[in-house]
Amino acid sequence: MTEHAARTHLAEVRAWLEPRADDMAALLMRLVAVDSENPPGRALGRCAQVLREAMEALGLGPEIIEITDPSGALEDPCIVRGSAGDGAELIYFHGHFDVVPAQHRRQFTAERRDGRIVGRGTADMKGGIVSMLYGAAAARELGLLDGGRIVLHLVPDEETGSVLGAGHLRSAGLIDRRARAMVTAEPSGGSIWNAARGAVSLRVDIRGREAHVGQAHLGVNAFQHLLHVARPVEAYAAEMAGRHTAHPLAEGDAPGTMLVVGGLFGGGSNFNVVPGSAHFTVDGRYNPEEDLDAELKRLTALIDAAAAEVGAHVSVEVTQLQPAAGTAPSHPAAAALARVVGAVEESPARFALCAGILETRWYAQLGIPAFGYGAGRLDVSHGPDEYVDEAAMRRAAAVYALYARELLA
């Protein structure tokens, strides 16, 4: 395609989006008003209904896929799936409509001021979803999807592990591995997240024997054992922080694998009783270069060896194991996204490793190039002053529409 044609499409998409700025803002404000906090996983069915109506109005053929939560914690969990275009080639637009718990209830009454929408989930990532819906609708109405289609997946449980939502898409065979690419509208602040860290989370339980302080010699102090067992884990964390990724990083992010030892810890029954139990957690975000299974083995071996030295009774529970994901910036699907972002943002695209985990992993594991790109800013996501910039939302919508055209046409 010529430079001239690309500029023409960009102008068309902008001209389609600009007059819909109020509609986009109104939809986002409606979505914010549904308090889909997770945990606990509230109002998910209600939020899905708002999305379904909006997608119906935009001609995106929504369907609701019911899912079951074996724990019963999530309220009416479901996936909203829709599409634009009907050609054989496809690209996935992916988003999640759960939000992290609010700092204050008034965050569920969105405010529109100074070119921004302020409220819980505006950046992470209901604003991103609105951009994706309008981007997909623009692409279809402007005839940019010749020979291809966009499939939209909106899931309810990203903030608590994403096994039920995105995991269901995988286990039910709803992700086609021949897809050209996947984009999730996470708050990358205009950067392209081409890679994300993997996650390993452990809970370490130490069993001792209780005894009253007056007969402390009869007890087995689980806290003392915890101190002994946690020390080599801290040394391991320091070592891993020194093992750097080769991926470009977002400004201010550290290049090492990051671990928190003791994010949760506790035990004992009273100040005057030898503690009969103690526990601590280990939470790691591993660079894509690391072998998670090997690291998990090494970590548990360290804990077992330290426990054996003092005769501690220790059990280790793996509470999370999520692989990393990465698509090289040189991959044609990455290069195409960078071209589109550069054209829309009118400055060169930046690639960065996302410091956390991304739902890109569910697609990347099938060999699909997968990226995080969204208008929201990470530094305000999850915080009390979360907002999204409206113009940035429309630019992201333009990126999604033009990226679909670039890959499918």
Ligand SMILES: [Zn+2]
């Ligand atoms: Zn998110």
